Amino acid sequence: MAAIKFSLNGKTQTVDVVPQMPLLWVLRDTIGLTGTKFGCGMALCGACTVHLNGQPIRSCVTPISSVAGKNITTIEGLSADGSHPVQRAWIEEDVPQCGYCQSGQIMTAAALLNKAGNPTDADIDEALRGNICRCGTYQSIRRAVHLAAKYHAAGNGKPATRAAGGAE
């Protein structure tokens, strides 16, 4: 085991775990941030999505060693107070049902908005087809992403992900 240092939600984090341990379990079990969910363990469902340097990744298949020196943002760090445009839109549209997949949905949607400020339905489908929701909130998700894009454009929300910055 060796200490691995990275930036987690804007703060330097050091963990001493085996290098192959997936980021998901480091977040959930070692650090205790349980907003990121375990769904499949094989990058098939999207429930574990977090941002690595602003890009959405599946934390269940991301060895912690590959995160060293990088910036990780989880649902807990997307905004300090639930004010991210995607979170506000999710609340306005009352998207979640059971809610288990929604951290992953929100992180994927936030990354999409960073890339495409005003996504089409096709863009939304393409970006989010890897995120399963068994409650079937897909129609609400589409509406909420469009609404989040409006909030985003109006500058009513905070940046869709944390600015890049070293883990040092």
Next chain:
Amino acid sequence: MNTATQKIDRRSFLKAGAASTGGLLLGFYLPERNKLGAQAAAADSKLNAFVHIGSDDSVTLFLHKSEMGQGVVTSLSQLLAEELECDWKKIRIQFAPVDMAYGPLQGTFGSMSIRTSWDPLRKAGASAREMLVQAAAQKWGVDTSQCRAQNNEVVNTATNARLSYGSLADAAAKLPVPAKVALKDPKQFHLIGTSPKRLDTPGKVNGQAVFGIDAKVPGMLYAVVARCPVFGGKVASFDAAKAKTVPGVKQVLQISRGVAVVADNTWSAMEGRRALQVQFDEGPNANTSSASIRKTFMDMAEKPGAVARTQGDAAGALASAAKKIEAVYEVPYLSHAPMEPMNCAADVRADGCDVWTSTQIQTSAHGTAVKITGLPPQKVKIHTLYLGGGFGRRGGDDFVGEAVEISKAIGGPVKLTWSREDDMQHDLYRPASYTRFAGGLDAEGWPIAWTTRIACPPFGGMRNGVDFTGVQGVSDIQYGIPNIQIEYHAPEVGIPVTYWRSVGYSQNTFFAESFLDELAAAGGKDPFELRRRLLAKSPRYLAVLELAADKAGWSKPLPAGRFRGIAVVNNIGSFNAQVAEVSVTKGKLRVHRVVCAVDCGQVINPAIVEQQIQSGIVYGLSAALKGAITIDHGRVQQSNFHEYDVLRIDEMPVVEVHIVPSQSAPGGIGEASTPSVVPAVTNAVFAATGKRIRRLPIRPEDLV
């Protein structure tokens, strides 16, 4: 966050369960129906759900139902708050502990939460309000007729003086509970029938909502279990040497369902299990396969079964019919596949046991823990957390039993997590079914005879040879057909089965609504018009059929390449009809639009009704288009979502929900729409291709 569930330290749970903070604490009996529909004990037997008004003016509802997405945190709060006249923003939710006061079967299933709480929770709110009003009247020395409750205060209508609920709670708690309270006329409702935002949303968009899998107990270890892949098999021997060399692995031990690997994190436990060597005795099902199961079902369906319903002389009418139609319908086993895999945290001590889990049936979890620990029932506490989907799966207590056994063995707290593979391969499945139909038409093409013979493993409770869950959706058809015979066989093939969203309707409504479409086609009738005629004496059926057909434009032409199908169902005390619009291009089916009309009686929260209809449709579409659990050598062949795919956002049709206004008693909603979407789609496929879909999931070869 409005719910009071985010912190999971043991002490606060125990304290909350005892509600020891003073103030007004009321108990109300909530009658619950058991699985067989019998009425539970009388209403005056034990105290039940609790309303707590804090001196800080907060209103806490001790929620005796599990929140798995269906919206009870919000809709049951609406029932209470409507009569309590409290400030909606002051409502807090505490998931209730297990207590006989909540009835002998405390759980969330059968789409019954609203139906069984509709009266009692409104009465709970009204009683509390009356006591607060009386406390205020005593303080002011006036008659209660001079006092009015509104927005968390009691107002003196003569002086306009006000007292907050918080300031009255202690005095109110000392008053006797009113023997009888008047409930509002529905015309006076200001919350029921409206759509306040869900109380659970804020915590579900910032990572704060605590699901079972998120439970944290100080000092806990993490466990996974290696189980025999063959149903009914057991551990013969195991070698833990390699597993114990995996960093983080602490212990390897046998439990009744397999071998547990305990580590200081979940991933190490999973890695330890990978290194573990186990020899299993595969037991009597080692050669069972989907093909052998199907043959068992087929052979049974050749012979007469137990009679579930008989009316007229179906055999005679079939023999004399001008036209006879026969068909066999089949569905596979299905996994529930909720997004949150099964899990449970347990802490077994000499003096007690605490269990943190996302369960649908608290009394079942409790009973299991009591049995394994040998502790007195009152020493075993079940702490319900949010459920990451339930769909029937979390009515099982297998995951609770495993966690309790492990904690007992290691003498400390542990959290058991199932992998997705564990979840899919050790589910309790929606049973497969093999079902034969025959129908007879008269010379004008109207149905005069209907027979069905079902072979489907039982699980709901046998009575006179019939499992009601195996036949529901067929045995209760309301079509005006004079001669009907429904028979049932109960094959036992060793695959564990249980409730799956909408239960028997999930397959039988597909069968019955497809076969009715076959009769319409054979008789040259329009499928909508035939249903209207045969349901002419059933006004609630007719209303949803006609509304769905109208909103979908049934009588109007479609764009080229688009085709429609229709289906209707009456389940869980509600009615819904759906029209699906599909296209089939080069063997590829696309569902573009689903129009659903629903009559679920009095609506509590229309937005949640719409959510649940959409949700049930997605669940049904996953089964229609994709879902199949198959068996080979006694084990499930599918392991994860690449082999058991579900509907994804790019396949989501536009879903339109139209609610029939009603003041009938509330019906259920969580399972309403799952059955009817399937035949609406397959009937649309028939319209598109002329091919009748008689087995699920729909395969490309069934479309060309």
